[in-house]
Amino acid sequence: MNNLETFLGTVGGIVWGPFMLIPLLLGTGIYLTFRLGGIQFLRLGAALRLGLIKRKDDDAEGDISQFQALTTAMAATVGTGNIVGVATAIGIGGPGALFWMWVTALLGMASKYSEAFLGVRFRTTDTAGEKSGGPQYYLERGIPGSFGRFLALAFAIFAVCASFGIGNMTQGNSIASNLERSFAVPTWVTGAVLAGMTLLVLVGGIKSIGKVTAGFVPAMILFYVLGALYILAANITAVPAAFAEVFSEAFTGTSAVGGFLGSTIMIAVQYGVARGIFSNESGMGSAAIAAASAQTTHPVRQGLVSMTQTFIDTIIVVSCTGLVIVTTGVWQQTDPATGQQISAAIMTGEAFTHGLPGQWGHWIVTLGLVLFAYSTILGWAYYGERNIERLVGRRGVMPFRVLFSGVVFFGCTVQLGVVWNFSDVMNGLMAIPNLIGLLILSGLIARETRHYLRHDPRLEASRAEIEAFMQGQPGWEEWKASERSVHR
Numbered sequence: 001m002n003n004l005e006t007f008l009g010t011v012g013g014i015v016w017g018p019f020m021l022i023p024l025l026l027g028t029g030i031y032l033t034f035r036l037g038g039i040q041f042l043r044l045g046a047a048l049r050l051g052l053i054k055r056k057d058d059d060a061e062g063d064i065s066q067f068q069a070l071t072t073a074m075a076a077t078v079g080t081g082n083i084v085g086v087a088t089a090i091g092i093g094g095p096g097a098l099f100w101m102w103v104t105a106l107l108g109m110a111s112k113y114s115e116a117f118l119g120v121r122f123r124t125t126d127t128a129g130e131k132s133g134g135p136q137y138y139l140e141r142g143i144p145g146s147f148g149r150f151l152a153l154a155f156a157i158f159a160v161c162a163s164f165g166i167g168n169m170t171q172g173n174s175i176a177s178n179l180e181r182s183f184a185v186p187t188w189v190t191g192a193v194l195a196g197m198t199l200l201v202l203v204g205g206i207k208s209i210g211k212v213t214a215g216f217v218p219a220m221i222l223f224y225v226l227g228a229l230y231i232l233a234a235n236i237t238a239v240p241a242a243f244a245e246v247f248s249e250a251f252t253g254t255s256a257v258g259g260f261l262g263s264t265i266m267i268a269v270q271y272g273v274a275r276g277i278f279s280n281e282s283g284m285g286s287a288a289i290a291a292a293s294a295q296t297t298h299p300v301r302q303g304l305v306s307m308t309q310t311f312i313d314t315i316i317v318v319s320c321t322g323l324v325i326v327t328t329g330v331w332q333q334t335d336p337a338t339g340q341q342i343s344a345a346i347m348t349g350e351a352f353t354h355g356l357p358g359q360w361g362h363w364i365v366t367l368g369l370v371l372f373a374y375s376t377i378l379g380w381a382y383y384g385e386r387n388i389e390r391l392v393g394r395r396g397v398m399p400f401r402v403l404f405s406g407v408v409f410f411g412c413t414v415q416l417g418v419v420w421n422f423s424d425v426m427n428g429l430m431a432i433p434n435l436i437g438l439l440i441l442s443g444l445i446a447r448e449t450r451h452y453l454r455h456d457p458r459l460e461a462s463r464a465e466i467e468a469f470m471q472g473q474p475g476w477e478e479w480k481a482s483e484r485s486v487h488r
Helices: 002-015 021-035 044-054 066-077 084-093 096-121 135-142 146-183 187-202 205-234 236-252 265-280 286-291 299-328 344-355 360-392 394-413 417-440 442-455 463-470 476-482
Strands: none
Touching (some): 002 417, 021 096, 044 299, 066 286, 066 360, 084 096, 096 135, 096 265, 096 286, 135 146, 135 286, 135 360, 146 394, 187 360, 205 299, 205 360, 236 299, 265 299, 286 299, 299 344, 299 442, 344 360, 360 394, 442 463
């Protein structure tokens, strides 16, 4: 097992290194930003209004509302990466890593829009009448020939593997270990409760998942962010210096405590980008699976709603975590027992404990981690089942749900060094075929997006108005016909 862990760690370092996935992710984000005319900056307000205030398109086909699709995707992304991932990036790359997480998010919003657009644009209907879409479909349907089929199949396989890793065992283990450390709850008890709760939700399918995530995802984010804002308000004089440190060290690099983990600008970039993607999943293709289930009158509308997920995840939640860590100075402190830098696993908790009275900080981080991780389990369960449906048909969905819930218990009760490295590799590998597909299909995305936004820039058009200005446009009739077709 030690050899396997070392091997997977080496492969993960290559996949997420500065010469493979990181330039591909950033390059794709930059390219799509230019092709789409900076859509993430110009249309963010309209997208937030549609997704968070209006929340749904009337008389639209789909399984769940646009808001529920957004919260399902947010459930999968707002997880341990927002707490432990940020601490890891800052602990190794210094405060400058937070800047590169922001850059990754802003560029990644164009990638998130594009994959969600394609998820709806090429979605289909399974034999149970549920919408099914994502890279496992749009790579094959949008890219003709065997190459498109190969990319779609590769994504589906890697996504199923990743769902058991980063979307299941690692999240369950984080919940169990934190509850055991904080409240002495045995890991097997946590595992049994989590497995039962997960199966109960999953049996109801995407409508059940959508209702659950729409209820508690916004509440858990608000709870966590308010705690962070209180700390920043209490340390308001340190906030300007924290921002200055983040921006200056993004381009100069820094050193961790005592030079123990020397950090250069390349390390700041590498960890900022890697942990940024780990947190918001832009470019990985996963959010497109949730977007495909949305009740929407046009792919552009849901693409823009889904784009806001990256903004909320990284620009808001990750920023809160990172700024609390920097303003409290915890990232520079040492563990008295070892004389080394405080580990990333407890760094955020220490920062909140420093900033809030009594045990409030500890409770907020522990409860936040539990809720964030559990929401990730639900979101990734849906991603996994949609890819199972693509690989073996609808008959594989219920066995997958049962197996997935059982694996949650396993993840809560074992050590996961190998699984963490395996998860990193699978996450990286599922992103590669998706990013290739985004680049190939960028012309289609840009053409259809420009036409729609020329007629409905504020996303206020009714279904009848959309039908009127879309008549005769390439892809319009194809989309309406294909989403009604049944995939067997």
